[in-house]
Amino acid sequence: MVKKQVCSFCRNEIEHGRGTMRILNDGTILIFCCVKCKVAMIEHKKNPRKTKWTKVYGTQ
Numbered sequence: 001m002v003k004k005q006v007c008s009f010c011r012n013e014i015e016h017g018r019g020t021m022r023i024l025n026d027g028t029i030l031i032f033c034c035v036k037c038k039v040a041m042i043e044h045k046k047n048p049r050k051t052k053w054t055k056v057y058g059t060q
């Protein structure tokens, strides 16, 4: 049974074998469903709760 992964930024589910993984210097593993999420989080350092197209937009 494969555990479903969710995107670290938008929280959408990622199909097994898809998405890109990024490991930070502190050991945190981030998984992204697409380049858009990766760029938003790593390069623009956006907050997913303030980004309209994420699943967590508007949540606490």
Ligand SMILES: [Zn+2]
Residues within 6 Å of the ligand: 007, 008, 009, 010, 011, 012, 032, 033, 034, 037
């Ligand atoms: Zn995503």
